[in-house]
Amino acid sequence: MTAGAESPEVTEGDRAPFFPRLREKLNQRRGFSDTEKTAAALLLIATVAALVWANWPGGSTYDSFWHSTISLRIGGSSLELDFRSVVNEALMTLFFFVVGLEVKREFALGELSDWSRAVVPVAAAIAGLAIPAVIFLAINPSGETAHAWGVVISSDTAFLLGALAIVGPRLPGHLRIFLLALAVVDDVGALAVIAIFYTGHLDIVPLVVAVLGLAVIWSLRYLRLGQGPAYVVFSIVVWVALYASGVQPTLAGVAIALAIPVYAPRRREVENAAALSRAFRQSPNPAYAQAAVRGLLGSVSVNDRLHTLYSPYTSFIILPVFALANAGVHLTGETLAAAIRSPLTWGVVAGLVIGKLVGITGITALIKVLKLGVLAPGLTLGRVAGGAALSGIGFTISLFIIDLAITDPQQQDEARVGVLAASLIAFLLGWAVFRIVDRVQPPSRMSQVLARPVDPRRDHIKGPLDAPLTLVEYGDFECPFCSKATGSIDEVRAHFGDDLRYVWRHLPLTRVHPHALLAARASEAAALQGRFFDLSPVMFENQDELEFDDLLGYAAALGLDLDRFEEDMRSSDVVNRVRDDTIDADLMDVHSTPTFFIDGKRHHGPYDAASLIRELNLTRPLSGAPRTTQV
Template identity: 45%
Template structure:
């Protein structure tokens, strides 16, 4: 039972429900006969002395200025991942969300200032940020049933949004800056940069420097959110290299042969070294931040006392409606308009499967400011009535943005036919054994199709799982491959695919397939000819086929079928005509087939 609850909390929906539950609990507590205990709890003083350094804050500030640094550190890690290996690494991918995210910060601030005027202009920062966790949770509840591509777009957008919002918090809402600690904080940032340049793979040095950076930032008088973001940005992220995986595999083999403590330690270190320190820290921190830190922040900040006419005062305050309009209207208009302008100017395109109606719905949900908004409210306002008005505005915006998103998604489905905001999931065209290359029983009831790239190291590892499938399922599955050469990252993959098709004309497709994967680092034209000689192929026919436009067109047709089927990377697997999601190791695929068989009626088996 506890395990199921933990798994549910790790989902977008589970995290959003937890956050909403904690928020409601905080409101009920603050407006109950026990409200005094709520106030006194967060006023408990906690002092930590380290030599001449003293960190003397109440519990509320330890949550906001201490624990929340972990939240912004994780945000920084995610931004670095997106910039290095994710959806912001290419110009064509990042310009649309960059423009939309910037407009989604500027327009809400202008709307807030237009409504509030000179009454409380310092609160404009409360409307610039989006609570990504809440947004994704509500998207899972009210968005299209299939919305993965929209989710990726909104995540990319939130990266820009978060970076700008945290920069604003760190610069605008910091005061009484102390030069000495500020210089120490700068030295810590340089140290993080040097660790990355030296390719330090251990996480401990990064963690120690980040702790010192937090302390220096606190002593300097700068809000530590920006320190957390910058620290995360400086922790390097990288894709796992095939050589590191092979090295770890050899370490496992050594442990299998000699299971000792020393060898086990080598295996653990090898595993850690094969994954970037950014990904390891993100994996360790992400769940505690979403399940503990952010809900604790909500508990400490959402509990406002609305009794004694406070709610009525908030509902007639320009601050309340400035926050509501800035978040709900400003985010919708800013992000939608920014996206439209960027696409019209040819700066980029929307992700495949995402229509304009889905963009509108996602832009509306971006009006859920919550975490960042509540943090800014606590920094921007000193007057208790202003804090209450702004907090009510943030909570109202959460409800209204969610309802508006639901309406827009429903409208997109009914009026514009946008049933999903995702890539296709059905194999197109279906398998045809007269043309497709397959292994196994041609009459097998189940078919696994892999889109592969001969230069892709992950394909090389995945392709060996066929033997495990064959042995475990005993003739109940056939294995089909199609080509998806990723030309932008693997310049030799397309010609290698043509070479495999040329070998197929002489009846040796699978032999060439295995040979190409065994020699992924040598796929030049001369290498391909040497493999043809090794297989005993007719060299003149092979050369002629290698230049045959019909074979090049066949490879292009496979790549087009991948696009039509929703396959964007390699390896991508389809199981009985439907795109397989999740791990693609043999054990997972075998379990998926056995689950399909268990669901079949007895007379269909």
């Protein structure tokens, strides 16, 4: 049995209860965390609860509760907000803070750090912002309702990922990454719209105070002690100053997040944290404990620490509370009748459902035709269309902007009906698109062919670049089966000589091999210095010694530039390259190592030298390319 393969289990099959079977079905949709699915479920439950609360016989308590006020008085100054405003303007600041942290990290280290990779989702996001607004304004060209065009511009990331996990393709591959990158740009655009178009009066003096507070927050990166309390104090100062200036105070969350540093872990800080931990283990006492905690926290960026700390609160508490406070539409016959006749409602529905689908899919197709960018392996226009349809689920920011853009309670209800209707229609439309795409190109067919053709500019190749035979391996440097397979591969290469090119791609099985991902990144860092196939056998020979210091030692023995090697291991290029191979493997339903592809077709069965040679010989009559460059 190959590493990472799972043994079959005896189950109760059809006798299993419905909900456990449903949960198991959702868990099979790889690429989605339990956190994302749980967050979407809580958001949905809160939405239903709000609708039930607002429409049951005692539904008047819904509005009376959320309009109850809370006040804070300091000397002669006072701040008074009703409960809904506390949620929308105070608690949602933390939500926008987490969004800002994600945006900064994506642009600094993630999918959007490389423009060549980001051009398609960025352009699709911009079109997904603009086209819905144009459609809305075509239906509502004037009057107060025209000011509500911002309602249709933004997708709800939590609902989008939850819906994708439920009705999306079984193997989401690069689609999830594409939609996440798109959602980041979508959030940036929505936040900019709120700041520019939905800010009322402007008071300069508090605004200057807010800017100075942000400058102090930026400088706190140089503070050695007391960073946490300082961040809290000056963040409150910035929020209060923005509130007093007339700028939407929730934008304080984004501004603060952008002022906080983000970087990949540095070796010096990691080694210092390890030394402090060893000191505490040898002599456990409060002083060493505090020093070890500070060292561990200091080894990762403030951005990462705060995102990890606050994400659960925003996903599991703040967003559900926001839905509970804002989704309670009074669905009376009068309200529904008014909504059906209302251009505002239909503008919201058309903008979200049609605008997102047409905007995102259309610009993606145009970029592909003009060859201004490329889609990742398995990311077909059909899959993009399915994701674009689901992007019509506009909830959190849509409801947020309704409260900013519309003052008439009746029109607010009409717009909320439009958001809820559009979200349901978008969900069903996305489901339909994915079912059609899966019928045209079944996932089982995709798993039998190589998702991404061999690219000499990117892949690690031994043999002539245009040899008539190709053997691709998806492997793991900590996998003992991959180590043993190297002997078979050497025999196969010796047998075919210049008729074969061998290609290595990464599939680190991190659940069973904790150092596999680090080793994969080390191999890519060595590749940037032209030594991929020099470091690889060293790691196979030392599979029990793949700690970071071990990898640095192997690199030093090969004469690599260690500073560059260490920096490249943390670079977004290396991280994305390993991730790309892993996503490609997931797209092909490859979850064990080693897995081989022979001339683009998946190899099943033994991978000893004789079996591989026999399979390669079967493809030889179809191969006749000339032999040229050797690598």
